[in-house]
Amino acid sequence: MMGGLFAPLLLASLLACQPQIDVEPVVSPVNVEVLDTQLKQELAGARSQLLAGQRQAAADAISASYQGTFKQLAPVLRAHDAQATLELEYAFGQVAVGVARRGSSDAVTQLDSLVLQVDAAVTALPPPPGTLTQDPGLGPTQKAGGIVVVPQQVVPQ
Numbered sequence: 001m002m003g004g005l006f007a008p009l010l011l012a013s014l015l016a017c018q019p020q021i022d023v024e025p026v027v028s029p030v031n032v033e034v035l036d037t038q039l040k041q042e043l044a045g046a047r048s049q050l051l052a053g054q055r056q057a058a059a060d061a062i063s064a065s066y067q068g069t070f071k072q073l074a075p076v077l078r079a080h081d082a083q084a085t086l087e088l089e090y091a092f093g094q095v096a097v098g099v100a101r102r103g104s105s106d107a108v109t110q111l112d113s114l115v116l117q118v119d120a121a122v123t124a125l126p127p128p129p130g131t132l133t134q135d136p137g138l139g140p141t142q143k144a145g146g147i148v149v150v151p152q153q154v155v156p157q
Contacts, residue, residue, distance in 0.1 A: 035073040036122045039065055043115050050099055050107055059100035066092040077121050088117055
């Protein structure tokens with residue numbers, strides 16, 4: 001009778017003592033081109049508001065684009081260059097505060113600089129696996145998981 005109760009208890013204790021496996025959260029795919037375009041459009045809208053003298057509306061638009069579109073893009077940027085992403089996040093805050101407080105010419109310059117920083121960060125990203133790229137010496141190449149595949153060329157004899 002004792003053995004019948006002991007087996008389930010032993011099994012339960014063994015299962016409880018097993019090391020826990022850390023499960024990474026499922027990350028939904030990010031379309032960098034779409035988010036980059038959307039972010040630039042949002043920042044261009046903030047620039048238009050700023051030029052129209054609506055500083056607070058422009059600052060709110062910059063903050064909203066940071067909280068929305070940029071936050072979706074940030075994990076991809078951070079995986080490539082964490083320091084540059086941190087600097088970009090800081091720049092968003094500085095520009096939003098600067099736009100709300102400063103005159104338009106200085107704020108427009110800051111906002112334009114932010115757009116250039118976003119562009120540089122996105123441009124620095126490697127192409128996604130399987131993307132066709134043009135190699136000047138070899139013709140079209142395809143990068144697949146870090147492996148460069150060069151199509152064979154037929155050479156007439």
